[in-house]
Amino acid sequence: MKKPKKPGDNISMKTKKNESPLVLDWINSQTNLMDSIRYLIENEVAANGIRNLQKYIPAERAVSIGGAAAMWHEIGMVDTRAGQSANYVPAESRAHEEAAASKEREQHPAEDDIDDDDIESWT
């Protein structure tokens, strides 16, 4: 049995060798991947409570993609326009990030300053 996650723990995820372009395009268009996934989790939990999705979703799902999303993909217009779907997540304002980065001296280390990219670079 895996150790339960505590706040601040890492979760590491790997894409499949044969990941669908749709999933990859979505991942590549996020500016904050963890927060976007968090949003999806929040929606799922709000709708269905906490459950192990593996018991409820088919293993082969390539064909079950929603019509609208599939169409956007067909015509090469993957989520680049703001507000085109109800699930659109506004990106964190860049200005806010810049301000945080340029703060030269901090007194206390941030709790969670290691991200997936950091981990990936050491594998």
Next chain:
Amino acid sequence: MQFHFFVGNDNGNSEHDIFVDGKLIQQPNVNCAVDELPWSEEQAPEGIVKNLQDQLIVTIDSPSARPGMYYIGKFALDSGELLDAMQVGLDYKYDVDLPIVNTLGQIASVAVQKAFEEDKGIPEMIEVQVDMATALPITQHTDEASAKFERKFTVGPHYVTVHLGKLRVTVKVVFDYAKVVPEATPVTFALQKDEEGNWREGDIFDEFANSYELQGNFNGSYFKDKRILHTDIGDGSTEYPITEGNKLLRQFVHGSNHGAGYAIEEALNEFNGLIHLPDSPRQFFSDVIKNPTHKYHAKAIKTLRRPLEGQAKQIITNIRKQLTKARNEIDVICVYGGGSILMRSILHPMLKELCEEREIKLLYIPPQYAVTMNAKGLDAFVRGKIYEALKERAKQAV
């Protein structure tokens, strides 16, 4: 009796710097295989435990090294026996027994000490679970080599008998997971944070903060997103990796076979001539270099100067190559390692000039910290989140 230890392990060509359970041990990285214990009469085990690392004798039964009895580190060096050491520029660290034997020996020595402190007695048997981060020189670090080196530890269990006089303590060492990284790369973590996980502060940064007028209470948070070109000058190799914050930039990994060891080998003949000896060991020469009051100190320094200059020039050439590769997009060049101490008077002015020309800052680590940067980095790495994530992945893959 059971322990769990985090181990940050820097197996240098000349010195073994290893953090075991937060305790730093610095020993000459040598050992010798022996046939019997050196004592003829009883020794009080309690007397040996306190400074165990200075009189460390172990019998190793491990799948990864030649079984037998060994003197480890300082005790081996002082014994006058035939030493096994890593040959500068010749030995591959992942192929030889020495790093395995000396690492197991030091881990076992700390286990014995900890058992003694905790219950004031000496048990017959101790089990230690180990999480370890260690490194290979960049010139030797390939996926295959690091996997091979990791396996030598994790294939266990290893049984180490620690000899306290005639008394024996068996330590069973099991490596839960071991990660081998390119040497020098984890130093980025040691620059940012101290052992408690707070931003690093103190006189290690004084010269740097003053020369660039980085006012205010300067601390390691300065480096958390900086691109650092490391220059880790060892005895047998120099490493030039580039890190960006907590990331290792794989495309720039580079190392070369230069270091203080080559200069010493080159100077040794001339030195022996000057002091009218047919030959004297490298170790003697090193001791004379480190000891300014020795009567031959001036002669030793004199013979060393030109070979050191040669090495320093080669190192600068390699640094320039790295800068070109990275299009000068480097914030800080950070210099450390045992060789950086000897070469300081030659390298520092050259690098200062280079850094001004390219608009880069120079952090030349002060001598009192230069040697242990790697061990500190590995210790920070093994306790950190990245190691934890890598370990979890490895466990899931099985």
